[in-house]
Amino acid sequence: IVYKGNPYADHNSTAYVTYERGVEVGCWGLCINAVSSALYSYVQRFLLPYIGLKGLYFMGYFVFGMGTSLIGLFPNIIATLILCSVFGVMSSTLYTIPFNLIAEYQREEEEQMKLRGSNHSPRGTGVDCAALTCMVQLAQIIVGAGLGALVNLAGSVVVVVLSASTMSLFGCIFIALFIRYVE
Numbered sequence: 001i002v003y004k005g006n007p008y009a010d011h012n013s014t015a016y017v018t019y020e021r022g023v024e025v026g027c028w029g030l031c032i033n034a035v036s037s038a039l040y041s042y043v044q045r046f047l048l049p050y051i052g053l054k055g056l057y058f059m060g061y062f063v064f065g066m067g068t069s070l071i072g073l074f075p076n077i078i079a080t081l082i083l084c085s086v087f088g089v090m091s092s093t094l095y096t097i098p099f100n101l102i103a104e105y106q107r108e109e110e111e112q113m114k115l116r117g118s119n120h121s122p123r124g125t126g127v128d129c130a131a132l133t134c135m136v137q138l139a140q141i142i143v144g145a146g147l148g149a150l151v152n153l154a155g156s157v158v159v160v161v162l163s164a165s166t167m168s169l170f171g172c173i174f175i176a177l178f179i180r181y182v183e
Contacts, residue, residue: 003077025077029084036088041096053101058175060093065168072161090168094136101179102128 005019044056051059067086070079106125113119151157 025081029081029087032081032084033087033091036085037092038088040089040092044092044096052181053097053104054175054179054181057093057097057101057179058172060089060097061168061171061175064090064093065165065172067165068161068168069165072158072165075158098132099129102132105180 003018003022003025005017005022006013006015007019009015009019047056047059064086067083067089071083102125106128147160150159150163153159
C-alpha cells in the first residue's frame with residue numbers, strides 16, 4: 001500500500017523494485033513489532049498494580065485499534081513503521097493477559113471451593129489454557145480464510161487494517177462489558 005509496488009511486474013521494472021523495497025521495510029516493521037512486544041511484555045508488570053488485568057487488556061486492544069486505524073488512514077512509511085509498535089502491544093496483550101486472567105479465575109475458583117469444603121476442582125488450568133490457545137488459533141484460521149475475500153470485495157488491502165481496527169474496538173467493548181475485574 002505504502003510503496004505502491006507490484007509483485008507481478010517484470011523483475012527488472014521500477015514497479016517490482018518498489019515492491020521489493022516495500023517488503024524490506026515491512027521486515028523492519030516486523031522487527032519493530034517484535035521489539036515492542038518484548039518491551040511491552042516487560043512494562044506490563046509495572047502497569048499491572050495501577051490499572052489491573054482488565055485495564056491492561058482493554059488498553060492493549062484500544063492502542064491496537066487506534067494504531068491500525070491510523071495506519072489505514074495515513075499510509076506513509078514513517079507513520080507505518082512507528083505504528084508497527086502497536087502490533088507488538090497487541091501480540092503481547094493477546095499472549096499474556098488472557099492467560100493471567102485464567103490463572104486468577106482459577107485461583108478464585110479454588111478459594112471458593114475450599115470455603116465450601118471441597119478439594120476437587122471441576123477442571124484444571126491446563127484445560128482452560130488449551131481451550132484459549134485453540135480459540136486464538138481458530139481466530140487466525142477464520143481471519144486467514146476470510147481476509148482474501150474481504151480484500152477482493154473492497155478492492156483494496158487497506159480494508160485489512162481498517163477491519164482489524166474495527167474488530168479491536170469491538171474487543172474493547174467486549175472487555176468492558178464481559179471481563180470480570182480480579183484483584
